[in-house]
Amino acid sequence: MTxxxxxxxxxxxxxxxxxxxxxxxxxxxxxxEIAAYYTHIRGGRPPSTELLEELRERYAAIGGRSPLPEIxxxxxxxxxxxxxxxxxxxxxxxxxxxxxxxxxxxxRRMADDGIRRAVGLALAPHDSxxxxxxxxxxxxxxxxxxxxxxxxxxxxxxxxxTHPLLADALARRLQAVLEQAGGEPVALFTAHSLPERILSxxxxxPREVEATCRAVVQRVGLETGRWRIAYQxxxxxxxxxxxxxLESALQECAQSGARHVVVCPVGFVADHLEVLYDIDIEARAxxxxxxLRLERTPSLNDAPDFIEVLADVVTSAASGRGQGAGEEAPxx
Ligand SMILES: CC1=C(CCC(=O)O)c2cc3nc(cc4[nH]c(cc5[nH]c(cc1n2)c(C)c5CCC(=O)O)c(CCC(=O)O)c4C)C(CCC(=O)O)=C3C
Ligand SMILES: [Fe+2]
Numbered sequence: 364m365t366x367x368x369x370x371x372x373x374x375x376x377x378x379x380x381x382x383x384x385x386x387x388x389x390x391x392x393x394x395x396e397i398a399a400y401y402t403h404i405r406g407g408r409p410p411s412t413e414l415l416e417e418l419r420e421r422y423a424a425i426g427g428r429s430p431l432p433e434i435x436x437x438x439x440x441x442x443x444x445x446x447x448x449x450x451x452x453x454x455x456x457x458x459x460x461x462x463x464x465x466x467x468x469x470x471r472r473m474a475d476d477g478i479r480r481a482v483g484l485a486l487a488p489h490d491s492x493x494x495x496x497x498x499x500x501x502x503x504x505x506x507x508x509x510x511x512x513x514x515x516x517x518x519x520x521x522x523x524x525t526h527p528l529l530a531d532a533l534a535r536r537l538q539a540v541l542e543q544a545g546g547e548p549v550a551l552f553t554a555h556s557l558p559e560r561i562l563s564x565x566x567x568x569p570r571e572v573e574a575t576c577r578a579v580v581q582r583v584g585l586e587t588g589r590w591r592i593a594y595q596x597x598x599x600x601x602x603x604x605x606x607x608x609l610e611s612a613l614q615e616c617a618q619s620g621a622r623h624v625v626v627c628p629v630g631f632v633a634d635h636l637e638v639l640y641d642i643d644i645e646a647r648a649x650x651x652x653x654x655l656r657l658e659r660t661p662s663l664n665d666a667p668d669f670i671e672v673l674a675d676v677v678t679s680a681a682s683g684r685g686q687g688a689g690e691e692a693p694x695x
Contacts, residue, residue, distance in 0.1 A: 375477050380452040382473045382481030382515060383677055385439050386466055386498040389459025390429040390635060396462070397422060403461050414599055421640045431635035435459075435486065437665040438633070438673070445674045454478065460485075460498055470505035474513040482680045483519040484673075486632050488529060488575065490522035491568035493557050518680045524571040528672040530578035533629055535668065536660040538583050540625050544658065548623035549589055549616050551609070552576040554630025555637060556594035559603040569605065575629045591616070595628070595646075596637045609646050617653040624650065627660045632669065634662045 376382075391400040397419055402409045410418070422428055439455045446453035454476065458469030473481060485498040499519045506514055523529060537550060554572040561568060576592055593612035597604035607615075609626075616624050626642050642659055650657035663669035 373472075373476070376454050377452050378477075380454055380476075380478060381446075381681055382476075382478035382517075383442065383446070383453060383455040384458060384466075384469055384473065384481050384483040384502060384517060385435075385442065385455050386458050386460060386469075386483065386485040386502065387435040388431065388487075388635075389462030390431040391462055392428060392432055394419065394422065394427065400462055417599075421636060424644055425636060425639040429635045429639075431633055432459075432462075434633040434635075434664050438486065438670070441665045441667075441670045442673050442677070445670050446677065449674065449678065456481075458502070460501060466498065466501040467505035467508070470502060470509070473515055474509050478515045480681075481515045481517045482677045483517045484523070484676060484680070487630070488522065488524045488526075488632070489554060489568055489571040489630060490524065491557060491561060491566050491571075492564065493561060493566070494555075494568065495521045520676055520680050522567070522571060523672070523676045524575045525578060526672055526676060527578070528668070528675055530575065530582055532663060532666070532668045532672060533575070533627065533660070534579045534582035537579060537625065537627050540658055540660050541583070544623060544625065546623055547589065547621075548625045548656075548658075549591065549621045550580075550583070550585055551612055551616070551624050551626045552579070552590065552592045553595040553609055553626060553628045553642070554592075556597045556604045556606070556608070558598070558600070559605055561605070572630060579627070579629065595630075596641045609642070610649055613646060613649055613653060613655060613657075617655050621655065623656040623658075625658045625660065628662070632663045634664060638662060 391397050398409070398415055401415060401418055435457055439457045443453060443455040456469040456473050458464060458466035460466060483499065483502050485495050487494050490496070499521065502517065506517060541548060557568060573592060580590055591612055593607050593609045594605040595609040597608060613624065626646065628638055628642060631638055647657050
């Protein structure tokens with residue numbers, strides 16, 4: 364793993380250094396690791412041979428592995444540079460939810476480096492018990508496992524869905540693709556689907572996704588009918604998942620006479636399997652069959668305007684300004 368190697372400072376940090384616990388989904392770096400990764404995503408239940416083979420094929424189709432681990436590390440390095448340029452002393456620790464380096468590894472490294480206070484956030488803007496909530500839960504368990512005197516105080520940011528700089532960054536990309544396109548393409552906003560049972564506990568996820576989309580629509584000035592929201596990448600499980608699916612949204616666009624769609628995946632902040640396969644290969648193939656031209660907005664990755672979003676989320680939380688609703692008070 365490149366891990367922290369690309370950043371020079373590791374080991375004991377100066378007194379007063381803030382940590383950032385930057386949590387991401389994680390992805391295997393070698394094909395041999397796909398089975399163990401998939402088993403972890405499924406909560407310890409190994410996938411069937413068919414499911415595993417299908418996942419292997421999806422990774423093979425995007426070049427053998429996902430670029431996600433490198434992009435996450437580049438995001439972390441850029442964020443650390445940006446924070447330190449803004450004053451104070453900051454150190455960013457990457458922890459993954461489903462692969463190495465685990466969130467628990469990052470928490471232990473923070474403690475080993477003598478970090479006393481930190482901001483924790485996931486590289487996923489929308490709060491949900493099954494997304495941001497699950498990341499925070501992993502971090503809390505790792506914090507609880509530390510000796511109390513080594514345990515940093517962590518302020519967790521649960522949501523940054525309505526951060527104005529995020530809407531600006533997404534709108535900038537969508538506007539650019541729309542301008543190039545000409546004609547009247549339909550903007551199709553997507554986020555990862557979740558099991559429909561999240562609605563039974565009034566999970567904030569669909570509201571948060573909608574709030575991000577509306578903020579972007581307002582900035583770009585799209586009229587009603589020129590945009591839709593779809594939930595993509597439904598899981599391979601028996602239970603019902605949130606829709607409309609990306610497939611059904613494409614079908615409806617074609618039926619209503621659209622010739623051209625621009626997919627804007629607001630639920631993801633990097634190029635990875637769900638973007639490079641589910642949109643660029645799978646959805647594009649369906650669009651072709653439907654006679655629709657499909658384009659996608661570029662991912663945020665480590666673009667400077669996105670690093671500004673992360674830096675503002677982090678410094679706001681550190682100074683106690685936060686985004687209000689989404690942020691939890693320090694508990695330790
Ligand atoms: C909310 C959410 C996000 C967005 C927020 C966030 O980013 O946190 C996200 C992102 C991602 N999901 C990813 C990968 C996968 N997710 C899967 C399956 C699942 N995801 C779920 C949820 C989410 N996932 C759920 C509830 C399942 C079903 C589990 C079960 O079966 O019980 C599966 C299994 C096969 C399949 O179902 O497709 C894979 C391979 C990758 C990395 C890809 C790469 O390697 O580049 C990324 C960024
Ligand atoms: Fe996933």
